[in-house]
Amino acid sequence: MDSKELNSPGYDVPPELQGQVAITTLDRIYNWGRAASVWPMMFGLACCAIEMICTAASRFDTARFGMEIMRPSPRQSDLMIVSGTVTKKMIPIIVRLYNQMPEPKYVLAMGACASGGGPFKEGYNVVPGVDRFIPVDVYIPGCPPTPQALLNGLIKLQEKIKGQSIKGARWYTKGPDEVEIPIPILGPDLIDPRKIDQIKQISKTAKKAEAQP
Amino acid sequence: MTTPAPTQTLDLAARFPGSVTPDEREGYDGWIVAKEKLISFAQVVRDEFGYDYLSSLTGVDYLPEGKMEVVYHVYKTTGGPGLIFKVQVPRQDPIEVPSLMPVYPGADLQEREAWDLLGIKFIGHPDLRRVLMWEGFEGHPLRKDWQEAFFEEEAKPFKSRWPDGQFTMAEDRTPLGDNVAFPAGFDPKKARFDPETALYESLRQYDKEETGLETDHMLVNMGPHHPSTHGVFRMAVILDGETIVSLKPVMGYLHRNHEKIGERNTFLMNMPYTDRLDYLSSMSNNFGYALTVEKLMGVKPPERAEYIRVIMAELTRIANHVWAIGFLLNDLGAYFTPMLYGVEERELILDIFEAVSGSRMMCNYFRFGGVARDLPEGTLEKIHGIAFDRLPRKIDELERLLAENEIVRTRSIGQGVLSAEDAIRYSAAGPLLRASGIPYDVRRAEPYGIYDRFEFDVAVRYNGDIYDRMMIRFDEVRQSIRIIQQAVKDLPGGPITAMKPVYQVRVPAGEAYGRVEGPKGELGYYVISTGKSTPWRYHIRAPSFINLTAFGPMCTGLKIADVVGVLGSIDIVLGEVDR
Amino acid sequence: MDDMYGKGILKGLGVTLKHFWETYLDDAVWLVRRVTKGERRYLSLEGVAHRSSKDARGIFTVQYPEEKLLIPEEFRYIPFLVYDEGPNGEKTMRCTSCGICSRVCPPQCIWIVRSADPATGRPIPDPFEFQIDADVCMNCGLCAEYCPFDAIKMDHDYEMASTSRTVFNKEQLAKPASYYEAIRPINAAQENAARAAKEAARAAAE
Numbered sequence: 001m002d003s004k005e006l007n008s009p010g011y012d013v014p015p016e017l018q019g020q021v022a023i024t025t026l027d028r029i030y031n032w033g034r035a036a037s038v039w040p041m042m043f044g045l046a047c048c049a050i051e052m053i054c055t056a057a058s059r060f061d062t063a064r065f066g067m068e069i070m071r072p073s074p075r076q077s078d079l080m081i082v083s084g085t086v087t088k089k090m091i092p093i094i095v096r097l098y099n100q101m102p103e104p105k106y107v108l109a110m111g112a113c114a115s116g117g118g119p120f121k122e123g124y125n126v127v128p129g130v131d132r133f134i135p136v137d138v139y140i141p142g143c144p145p146t147p148q149a150l151l152n153g154l155i156k157l158q159e160k161i162k163g164q165s166i167k168g169a170r171w172y173t174k175g176p177d178e179v180e181i182p183i184p185i186l187g188p189d190l191i192d193p194r195k196i197d198q199i200k201q202i203s204k205t206a207k208k209a210e211a212q213p
Numbered sequence: 214m215t216t217p218a219p220t221q222t223l224d225l226a227a228r229f230p231g232s233v234t235p236d237e238r239e240g241y242d243g244w245i246v247a248k249e250k251l252i253s254f255a256q257v258v259r260d261e262f263g264y265d266y267l268s269s270l271t272g273v274d275y276l277p278e279g280k281m282e283v284v285y286h287v288y289k290t291t292g293g294p295g296l297i298f299k300v301q302v303p304r305q306d307p308i309e310v311p312s313l314m315p316v317y318p319g320a321d322l323q324e325r326e327a328w329d330l331l332g333i334k335f336i337g338h339p340d341l342r343r344v345l346m347w348e349g350f351e352g353h354p355l356r357k358d359w360q361e362a363f364f365e366e367e368a369k370p371f372k373s374r375w376p377d378g379q380f381t382m383a384e385d386r387t388p389l390g391d392n393v394a395f396p397a398g399f400d401p402k403k404a405r406f407d408p409e410t411a412l413y414e415s416l417r418q419y420d421k422e423e424t425g426l427e428t429d430h431m432l433v434n435m436g437p438h439h440p441s442t443h444g445v446f447r448m449a450v451i452l453d454g455e456t457i458v459s460l461k462p463v464m465g466y467l468h469r470n471h472e473k474i475g476e477r478n479t480f481l482m483n484m485p486y487t488d489r490l491d492y493l494s495s496m497s498n499n500f501g502y503a504l505t506v507e508k509l510m511g512v513k514p515p516e517r518a519e520y521i522r523v524i525m526a527e528l529t530r531i532a533n534h535v536w537a538i539g540f541l542l543n544d545l546g547a548y549f550t551p552m553l554y555g556v557e558e559r560e561l562i563l564d565i566f567e568a569v570s571g572s573r574m575m576c577n578y579f580r581f582g583g584v585a586r587d588l589p590e591g592t593l594e595k596i597h598g599i600a601f602d603r604l605p606r607k608i609d610e611l612e613r614l615l616a617e618n619e620i621v622r623t624r625s626i627g628q629g630v631l632s633a634e635d636a637i638r639y640s641a642a643g644p645l646l647r648a649s650g651i652p653y654d655v656r657r658a659e660p661y662g663i664y665d666r667f668e669f670d671v672a673v674r675y676n677g678d679i680y681d682r683m684m685i686r687f688d689e690v691r692q693s694i695r696i697i698q699q700a701v702k703d704l705p706g707g708p709i710t711a712m713k714p715v716y717q718v719r720v721p722a723g724e725a726y727g728r729v730e731g732p733k734g735e736l737g738y739y740v741i742s743t744g745k746s747t748p749w750r751y752h753i754r755a756p757s758f759i760n761l762t763a764f765g766p767m768c769t770g771l772k773i774a775d776v777v778g779v780l781g782s783i784d785i786v787l788g789e790v791d792r
Numbered sequence: 793m794d795d796m797y798g799k800g801i802l803k804g805l806g807v808t809l810k811h812f813w814e815t816y817l818d819d820a821v822w823l824v825r826r827v828t829k830g831e832r833r834y835l836s837l838e839g840v841a842h843r844s845s846k847d848a849r850g851i852f853t854v855q856y857p858e859e860k861l862l863i864p865e866e867f868r869y870i871p872f873l874v875y876d877e878g879p880n881g882e883k884t885m886r887c888t889s890c891g892i893c894s895r896v897c898p899p900q901c902i903w904i905v906r907s908a909d910p911a912t913g914r915p916i917p918d919p920f921e922f923q924i925d926a927d928v929c930m931n932c933g934l935c936a937e938y939c940p941f942d943a944i945k946m947d948h949d950y951e952m953a954s955t956s957r958t959v960f961n962k963e964q965l966a967k968p969a970s971y972y973e974a975i976r977p978i979n980a981a982q983e984n985a986a987r988a989a990k991e992a993a994r995a996a997a998e
């Protein structure tokens with residue numbers, strides 16, 4: 001957001017004061033600050049992570065968007081770029097990392113794999129899209145999305161951030177301030193704790209079906 | 214390309230009468246060894262015939278014949294063709310084969326993989342745990358009668374796509390809407406899950422020193438989310454203070470079931486999938502796969518295609534090595550500067566890839582019998598400019614930046630040493646092997662494509678430490694530049710493919726093992742065709758994965774901070790480790 | 793460490809210093825070019841081309857979205873379907889729903905419903921529905937390579953971030969032949985020539 005946009009909150013500024021004072025709304029300045037300093041988590045999963053690193057490197061340079069500070073710790077990051085194939089073995093860790101990120105937090109699914117399973121979707125160790133477990137804000141198709149496509153997604157995310165309001169923000173409303181997602185369990189296959197009852201039901205009926213030939 | 218030693222020249226059957234027979238199936242080669250004699254056979258092969266290097270070990274499930282087979286490919290580090298031998302056992306659990314760990318310690322991770330994915334028990338393996346899936350996972354997924362939740366059909370193309378391709382998400386076809394399936398009668402509330410205990414137990418098996426002091430060792434997990442692990446790799450470490458007493462690599466966090474999907478794909482469909490193995494060097498991966506299938510099909514690419522292939526493979530090596538050097542320095546604490554310099558050169562090479570193949574990373578450029586398309590206009594000049602003008606300059610500059618830096622030298626010289634004997638024993642490959650003083654390079658040891666025409670030296674260094682592994686990458690980049698310069702000069706005109714482009718190639722039945730010298734080391738493909746449209750077995754000998762066999766032994770006794778550097782100097786890519 | 797401790801570090805720092813100055817040096821060079829030839833270093837095609845060439849020195853950044861990298865003709869992202877425009881603006885899909893693309897697609901993300909003639913029930917060469925799951929597609933380009941009718945081609949548009957999963961249907965995939973000729977002029981010209989030659993051969997045979 002350039003300063004002109006930032007300073008036009010929709011109020012009439014008397015001509016004699018124009019250029020002298022700046023008026024903005026709290027939302028705008030707050031969102032402007034947030035959108036221009038999104039710190040991604042240093043977190044690479046697969047091939048897409050290489051393109052993410054290239055995006056952060058000198059040719060594309062996320063520093064121009066205030067995003068160059070990749071934090072290895074989830075506690076210090078605002079954005080999780082899920083850059084690659086999400087496997088069943090990895091998803092408990094991803095969910096845990098997501099839970100540990102402080103609000104406001106965003107998730108960007110980079111590439112076909114993170115968005116919807118990707119070319120390896122049919123595999124036995126692959127989660128068909130990270131949105132099965134954690135809420136995703138921006139999806140970028142492509143395999144891998146080129147660095148410019150990723151930047152396009154990041155700009156989209158900035159737009160989303162700018163459209164939010166302090167009043168309606170999830171993390172300022174009353175009630176539990178964190179969205180804790182139950183961590184999946186590695187059993188005989190991946191167990192989503194939110195679906196335990198269903199799993200039990202289904203494996204019971206499966207047994208019945210087996211019993212009567 | 215491998216041409217296994219003709220069976221007649223070595224009369225191993227006479228040596229082991231009754232228990233070793235030549236493999237006489239159509240299109241197959243090598244020896245079938247009775248499992249009782251396996252270890253003594255391997256000993257003879259290693260000690261008397263000099264096949265000291267175990268390249269690949271994998272299992273094959275011959276479901277219709279009711280047999281399980283383990284296939285071994287061994288080579289001599291002095292060069293020359295390899296030797297194949299196999300063990301066949303009935304396909305009834307428990308499937309048991311003696312472990313070759315006592316003869317070839319490099320079998321460690323590969324046997325664990327065969328156990329994990331095929332359920333072959335290797336008797337005598339000291340630490341036979343699952344390696345790619347987690348402990349407690351139900352079933353052995355590479356068996357032909359094992360099906361995943363999203364299973365559609367045995368072979369692609371699926372019938373549901375055309376002519377009546379009503380779009381459905383795979384998720385909508387499973388009862389839970391997820392890619393999961395559970396054994397009948399499974400009760401998630403009562404079951405106990407414990408994927409880690411076995412790991413920690415095996416980790417604690419090390420020789421304890423009795424100091425008489427009341428000290429305790431500490432268990433630390435690094436990764437899978439850790440900035441130094443280059444992806445989702447995990448190390449479980451036991452520390453005595455800051456010194457490592459035991460380290461186990463833990464992988465599988467990016468296991469994408471390449472081989473299972475690959476056995477469902479048609480031969481051509483696997484080409485873009487190979488891009489995603491070692492995603493930093495897709496051209497090399499294409500190369501290996503194309504060579505292997507061409508060997509089965511018996512086609513030879515035309516001259517121009519051969520030259521283009523070499524140029525692309527060597528550009529890939531350069532791109533990979535500058536990246537690896539940059540990241541090694543990043544791991545050693547130099548933060549981003551060397552990496553950014555490396556990435557700049559890589560970007561320029563990626564521009565060339567993008568121009569010829571359409572994608573920066575996932576090139577999908579090789580076809581059986583040639584390459585997908587000719588070099589577009591202007592690309593050759595670009596390659597010329599980079600190879601003759603820019604890269605030699607820039608590599609010198611990068612070396613000036615790093616090679617003499619006292620901090621780099623103190624942190625890397627003498628650290629993480631791998632001796633020459635150990636490097637061979639653990640089946641290390643590529644720069645890791647050559648930095649330990651073994652001048653073994655598939656391009657020279659068993660030239661494939663047209664590598665026998667180029668003049669280049671096999672880079673070799675002798676100390677086997679982190680510093681040598683960094684410097685050998687500079688040496689290799691220089692040799693690659695030399696090769697590219699020769700290839701660009703000699704590039705002939707003519708067609709770029711030997712066959713009419715067809716999407717359904719006919720591959721005669723048989724087996725083939727093709728290997729190339731990838732940037733990370735010897736990359737091998739073991740493909741079995743039964744004459745159908747899909748391969749029966751599609752196995753990848755991943756250099757990153759097998760190089761990790763030596764990782765634990767290399768790190769024992771080091772400080773924890775140096776482990777990061779050792780890992781960086783091996784240069785792994787998780788897509789290839791986990792496949 | 794032999795002669796002077798710190799010499800290696802200083803040497804390395806020299807390299808980084810050189811990199812730093814090269815940007816400003818090149819700025820000066822470009823200033824001259826700007827005055828003499830009117831070429832600008834930033835926000836211009838020649839500037840981006842220079843920064844992607846072997847002579848690039850100093851600053852390397854391409855300032856997306858203001859500047860964009862030059863896209864080579866072969867670049868591929870998600871596929872699209874080509875239709876020919878008639879003189880009155882009617883659209884004819886080139887696709888004959890022969891199904892080859894869906895058979896060759898490695899992750900099997902192309903779904904085609906063939907239309908049938910309502911009277912005879914026989915298939916007619918026009919897809920009733922054509923869907924591509926962009927979140928499965930691996931951008932491999934095999935569909936475009938093996939389509940015998942030049943009907944499916946790889947797009948250059950990579951700016952497709954969205955806030956939901958992406959599955960494209962026939963309407964979203966369809967793009968005019970003129971667009972195709974604009975993004976891939978050389979390929980399109982070759983294919984058009986080949987098609988014209990084939991038609992001519994057929995006409996001659998009849």
Ligand code: SF4
Binds near residue numbers: 047085142144489
């Ligand atoms: S979307 Fe493609 S490039 Fe990205 S992680 Fe998946 S397979 Fe790799």
Ligand code: SF4
Binds near residue numbers: 886887889904938
């Ligand atoms: S796009 Fe081409 S290959 Fe696919 S169905 Fe249509 S005509 Fe056939």
Ligand code: SF4
Binds near residue numbers: 893897930932933
């Ligand atoms: S580009 Fe490849 S994956 Fe995508 S639709 Fe075409 S064939 Fe399928």
